Amino acid sequence: MDVLVLDSIQKAYGPVKALKGVSLAIPEGTVYGILGPNGSGKTTLLSIILDVLAADKGSYSWFGKPGSKEQRKKIGSLLETPNFYHYLSAVNNLKITHTISGRGSLADIHDVLKKVNLYERRNSRFSTYSLGMKQRLAIAAALLGAPKVLVLDEPTNGLDPVGIAEIRDLIKLLRENGTTVIIASHLLDEVEKVCTHVAILKTGTLITQGTVEEVLADEDLLEIAAPDLEALKNQMARYPGIDSTETANGLLILKGPKGSINPAAINSYCHGAGISLTHLALRKKRLEARFFELTSN
Numbered sequence: 001m002d003v004l005v006l007d008s009i010q011k012a013y014g015p016v017k018a019l020k021g022v023s024l025a026i027p028e029g030t031v032y033g034i035l036g037p038n039g040s041g042k043t044t045l046l047s048i049i050l051d052v053l054a055a056d057k058g059s060y061s062w063f064g065k066p067g068s069k070e071q072r073k074k075i076g077s078l079l080e081t082p083n084f085y086h087y088l089s090a091v092n093n094l095k096i097t098h099t100i101s102g103r104g105s106l107a108d109i110h111d112v113l114k115k116v117n118l119y120e121r122r123n124s125r126f127s128t129y130s131l132g133m134k135q136r137l138a139i140a141a142a143l144l145g146a147p148k149v150l151v152l153d154e155p156t157n158g159l160d161p162v163g164i165a166e167i168r169d170l171i172k173l174l175r176e177n178g179t180t181v182i183i184a185s186h187l188l189d190e191v192e193k194v195c196t197h198v199a200i201l202k203t204g205t206l207i208t209q210g211t212v213e214e215v216l217a218d219e220d221l222l223e224i225a226a227p228d229l230e231a232l233k234n235q236m237a238r239y240p241g242i243d244s245t246e247t248a249n250g251l252l253i254l255k256g257p258k259g260s261i262n263p264a265a266i267n268s269y270c271h272g273a274g275i276s277l278t279h280l281a282l283r284k285k286r287l288e289a290r291f292f293e294l295t296s297n
């Protein structure tokens with residue numbers, strides 16, 4: 001079942017077309033990354049599905065129905081860092097969030113603090129928290145009321161590597177508990193590490209979507225070298241399963257689909273043909289290169 005379906009959503013800010021007809025379906029239980037460079041329309045898209053902004057055209061539905069107050073309760077969100085009171089503890093801040101939003105119950109507060117790993121520090125003042133802890137408290141606030149879906153805009157912005165890893169672990173945990181998580185991010189690495197699915201946005205247009213494996217499928221690159229590179233190239237032209245070969249910097253580079261190139265087999269093939277390899281290295285095509293390919297003109 002899809003938790004969210006978007007149908008041809010359009011949005012312009014005066015002459016700027018921020019979304020040019022975006023259609024998308026987000027299956028239940030996934031961690032869905034909306035990946036795109038700055039200005040591609042991610043925040044606009046999240047604002048529309050959270051009913052903060054109205055679309056100019058198109059429609060969307062949550063759990064198969066148009067947005068309603070009842071539906072909205074099933075969705076937790078973090079679009080921008082909420083304003084917590086610096087002199088209050090995590091518990092007291094969440095009590096205020098609960099009172100204002102009406103989400104969850106007072107009894108839920110300890111639960112969400114445990115989930116985001118802040119329970120031990122629940123009585124410390126917000127002002128004593130690290131940036132990562134502040135962000136986790138913001139996620140805790142979004143988790144009040146046990147939403148089925150959590151929507152996060154750039155959840156690791158400004159965090160150090162430890163803070164980033166903590167958010168990543170938290171998202172994995174939520175997913176294991178069956179929460180669908182929708183994340184907007186401009187960081188390929190973040191999406192690759194936590195998401196199961198990804199849609200790539202470029203200047204308001206969705207250019208591709210699918211599982212992370214499908215969309216960011218990389219290929220194998222094998223670098224080999226021998227004293228006579230030309231002879232090596234001729235020999236490798238007869239080897240099955242290689243998509244292309246090219247020479248660069250005294251190396252022969254073989255390309256093939258992911259998992260298709262077996263260095264040991266190629267080594268013995270060359271040896272059998274009387275060629276001794278002086279270099280053999282398997283490299284994965286960097287996902288950045290693939291992302292760049294998809295988003296550049």
Ligand code: ATP
Pocket residue numbers: 013016017018036037038039040041042043044045186
């Ligand atoms: P970022 O990661 O930089 O926030 P984004 O992918 O979230 O980028 P949006 O913030 O949705 O992108 O912006 C999409 C486009 O709409 C950009 O060209 C942006 O300049 C423009 N835009 C966004 N908000 C407004 C606004 N309130 N008024 C005018 N233009 C806007």
